[in-house]
Every structure is written in C-alpha cells, then in structure tokens.
Amino acid sequence: MFISISTTGTAERPATDLGYLLHKHPGKAQRFTTSHGEAHVFYPEASEEVCTAALLLDIDPIALVRRGRGRSRGGSSGAPSGAAALGQYVNDRPYAASSLLAVALRTVFRTAMKGSCELRPGLAEQPRPLRIVLPAVATGSAEKRSHDHRSSEERGHDERPLVDRLFEPLGWTVAAEPIALDTSFPEWGDSRYVRLELSGSLRLADALQQLYVLLPVLDGSKHYWVAPDEVDKLLDAGEGWLADHPERTLIIRRYLHRRWSLANEAMRRLELTRLAEADDQEAEEIDNAVDISVDSSASPEPEPEAEPEAEAESEAEPKPVSLAQQRRTAILDALRAVGATRVLDLGCGQGELVGAMLKEPRFTEILGVDVSSSALSTAERKLRLDRLSERQAARVKLVQGALTYTDARLKGYDAAVLCEVIEHLDLPRLPALEHAVLGSARPATVIVTTPNAEYNVRWETLPAGHVRHADHRFEWSRAEFRAWAERVAAQYGYTVSIRPVGPDDPEVGPPTQLALFHISAAIPAPTASPEGSVTR
Secondary structure: OEEEEEEEOOOOOOOOHHHHHHOOOOOOOEEEEEOOEEEEEEEEEEOOOEEEEEEEEEEOHHHHHHOOOOOOHHHOOOOOHHHHHHHOOOOOOOOOEOHHHHHHHHHHOHHHHOOOOOOOOOHHHOOEEEEEEEEEEEOOOOOOOOOOOOOHHHHOOOOOOHHHHHHHHHOOEEEEEEEEOOOOOHHHOEEEEEEEEEEEEEOHHHHHHHHHHHHHHHHOOOOOOOOOHHHHHHHHHOOOOOOOOOOHHHHHHHHOOOOHHHHHHHHHHHHHHHHHHHOOOOHHHHOOOOOOOOOOOOOOOOOOOOOHHHHHHHHOOOOOOOHHHHHHHHHHHHHHHHOOOEEEEEOOOOOHHHHHHHOOOOOOEEEEEEOOHHHHHHHHHHHOHHHOOHHHHOOEEEEEOOOOEEOHHHOOOOEEEEEOOHHHOOHHHHHHHHHHHHHHHOOOEEEEEEEEHHHHHHOOOOOOOOOOOOOOOOOEOHHHHHHHHHHHHHHHOEEEEEEEEOOOEOOOEOOEEEEEEEEOOOOOOOOOOOOOOEEO
C-alpha cells in the first residue's frame, strides 16, 4: 500500500520545505510500527524544484487475520461460509488504500496533520502546490440518494464517480485511471480500483485531514470496530471543510460504517457547530439543553395553611397539576380548537409536548426543532423513537435548527408552537425569530407562551427582581407581552388573542401568558426581512 506526496518550489521557497511540514528529514529513510504492519517513509526526490515524500505500508496479513478484520467483501457475514473463510486470506487489504492507510497517515504524520511546524513558524499556514498519487484506490460502491440531505433540484443528476464527488468540491483536480482486471485479458474489463492522482493548492495539514476521512469513505469499510469516539475523530479531521461539503451526509455515514446512531449524532454536532459559527458563538453557548418542563427557580403556588382538623382530609387530595402540564393542556386545547393536524414544536427541548401530541391520533405530522443536539438526543431517548411502530414513527421527526433563521423545512404546517422559548433569546435577536416563524414559515396558527413577570412575587423562593430561570434573558409583564403580540400580529398579517395559563390571580394575573395568533387573509404578508434576520 503506497502513497506519495509531491510539491514544487523555487530558491526562495524550496520544495524541500515539505520535510519541515511532515517532520521527516528528506535525507533519511524511517520506519514506524503500526498495529497491522510496518510503515516506511522515504523521499524518492528532494530538490529546490521538486520534492516527493512517500509512505509505504507493508501490511502483515497474519496480524490482520488475528485481529479479525482481514476479510474482504467476499468474506462478509452475508457470504457463504467457505467464501468467508477464504476472504480472511485472499483480499485487497495489503494493496488498496483503505482505513489501514488512513490510520498509518495519522500515526506517522500526526504533527503535520495538526498544522504545527515549530522550526519554521507560519510555514504550515501557507497553501502549497500538492500532487498526491495513490496507485490503487477503491472507487466506492454506488450510493442510493434517498438519504441525501439536499432536494432533488439541488442534487440535480450528479452521477459522477464517487471519487470525483468527494474530492472535487475541496478544490482538487482529480485524475482517476481505471485499473484493468488483467492486462492479458482486456475483454474482462476494468476492476473496481483506480490509480488516483490529486492536484491542488492547499495547506498540507488540510490535505492530510481530508485523506484521513475520505480514504475509508471511498473504500466503504473499516478494519476496526467503529466506536462512539469515531465521531470525535471525524469532526476533528473534518473541521473547516466537512460542514460545507455537498456530500457530507454520505461521508459521515460511510466513515462511521453506517452506524446510524453515530451518524445522526455526528450530523447534529456538525450542524450545531455551523449554527454557532453563524451566530459568532461557541457551540456550548447555544447547546444549553434548557429544561423548561418546570420553572426551575420557582416553587409551587403557596397554599393557605390547613386547619388542624383538616390535615387528614388534605392528605387525601390529589397531587396538584404542575404548571408545565397546565401549559401543555392549554396548548393542546388550542390546537384542537383550530383543527391543526400538522404541527411544529419550535424549541421542542426534551420533547414533552411532542410526546403529548403523539398520544393523540389527530396530530398526523409533528416536527420538533431545537438548536441543542443534547436536548434532541434526550428527546429521542425519552420518546423511544427507535421503538415506535413504523406508523407511529412516520408521524414525528426531530431536527436541529436555529429559530432565528428562515428554514424551508418549517413551511406548510397548520400550526407552530413556541412554548417558553422567546424569553431564552436576547431581545435584539427576537425580530429574526418573528420573521422566521410568522414572516417566512407562516403557519395558519402560532401559539406562544412565556412567563408573566408580575406573577413572580407569588413564588416564595424567588428573590425579588430575579427571573425564573438562569437562562431567561427577559420576562414580560402582561402589558409588555400584549404590546409585543399586537405589534407582531399587525406587522405579519395575523390577529391575536391573549389567554391566561394557570391560576389567574386577580392582582398579578396568571403565571404563564399565552398568545394565539391566527393568520388574516385580509392583511398581506410582509415582503422584506427585518434587519438582523438570516436566511438559511
């Protein structure tokens, strides 16, 4: 198994700088031990004009068999037992570039992959003309496009070979020369392998990271068990290029050997990183997995002290209904009243409302959206989505997204719910959410609930002037909420009514306030996005 990396240079910028970047001296031949054989690094040529570094991986087939991953596709679990036994010994592992070569690259050129060059500061950050040659590479099996994240219009009819689809979007010029099955018998045609040559100008660290990910993707198999830590390896190596790659879904799933749970986790984390970068935040800042099932800083509404003779009777009373449950009941009542069947739960958190809607057959399609990947993972677990019947599973989908971005996935629904969501946004970002939901998605009904700040005085354990949850950026009085709701309704062509949720205190009102927006056909939708809104 062989790979060569070449670059060109001048007297001012010699090609032999490649030795500094790879941390391997051009005048030496070096040997490294890997778990499946010996890796040899040497330089066939090294001058100011041209420098080539080569890595030869000499696979130990016995070690490969002993580790149980030597079998080829002919020796897969679905093959006859005889083929499986033979496949352990007769396979392409010692010759064709695969995950074995990717691991060797990471082992031998670990520092180079990090983009570090202490002896020549700044050198690793400079793009270089590179030419990478792999004598034998699997072209990859045909992939179904049903799992592609793009629409049919976006995909078009891209039937190019997989090697082109993987490397060309990264700026490489790809030359793939088919290898004949047997040159003595040309009528047999070509094999599934090609001689691959990549040419381009980019940082060496980026080139190595891309090869580390894409060689196993091309091969479609791995020589070791794919554990959860492979998600971290993939995202580390894919930093800066994987999120924008048009084939990122295919790359993630093939790299993780089609372990769907790991692939879904990787895609969520990648989307979270992209959203964080767009908002100029750290991923941890927006992936806060806020639990809004209870008001975390609040105690239940105080009850009058029971008379001594009434204590036994009070103990037999049913447990009070939580405010979170009262909110869900009010939302479900409103959804039933308007006849909504296809519903968006925006900021779905850990899926409490989604779970409540799943219990009612009237809700035929439920889309839960949240920016937090950890919250979505918790929701999947609590809802037991992997155990639902096919009919039930078809009714619900959880996706990652930021509500301050317009999103085509949100269009066409009967109703949208924002349950205890708006108060978690900074006020300057609120107009972007208003436009994304009421201006762009435009469901016929929008339900918004938020705390009533006036009621906070009824929470005995909440200090004066404090909000109910540490992540709340604001809490509105009844007058403030009504003014906001009426302004937004008028701006986006809706009518609105305000309802109480929970006990309606005659002095301070209810603990939660609900705005019910109905689209008005008499008022046209706005055509312009407000300042600060973003389109995905």
